[in-house]
Amino acid sequence: MRKVLAVIAVVCVVFTAGSAFAAPRHGKHPVPPADRRMPPRMERPVMPAPMPAPRHSRPRTFTPDMPPEIREKAAELAKLRIDLEEAMTSRPLNKEKALDVYAKIHKVKQEIEAWRFTKRLERIEERQKKGLPAVPEVNPTPDETPAPEETPQPEPTEIESEE
Secondary structure: HHHHHHHHHHHHHHHHHHHHHHHOOOOOEEEEHHHOOOOOOOOOOOOOOOOOOHHOOOOOOOOOOOOOHHHHHHHHHHHHHHHHHHHHHHOOOOOHHHHHHHHHEEEEEHHHHHHHHHHHHHHHHHHHHHOEEEEEEEOOOOOOOOOOOOOOOOOOOOOOOOO
């Protein structure tokens, strides 16, 4: 009799443990039955990777036709910007150094922009020598739009039918 009771106890323990292990779970929290589930929570939206800045808003430090002395000034400008950020974030604030670096940045930017402006004037002068407008028009008015060239149309041929 004791053997029968021991076997029944073992079967009950295995059945109970098997049922407990077979229940669907996610981590430490059991999943409720389908009829008692809550509606899905609004999850925080995944933010996309930041887009690069449009071309007109990116700093224009280097261009392919830049002479070496202007490239050196552009590199100096990048270093000065780092120095300015360092001066502005130091504690205590070093106001004199920040103003000095700012003045240097302003001077270097003026030199680079003066070079760019002279290059632009040279491009305008070249366009005018060629008889083109100083700046190409993006959307010409309908009066200035060239008429499409007429292409010769083939002469219609008669289709001979067998009668």
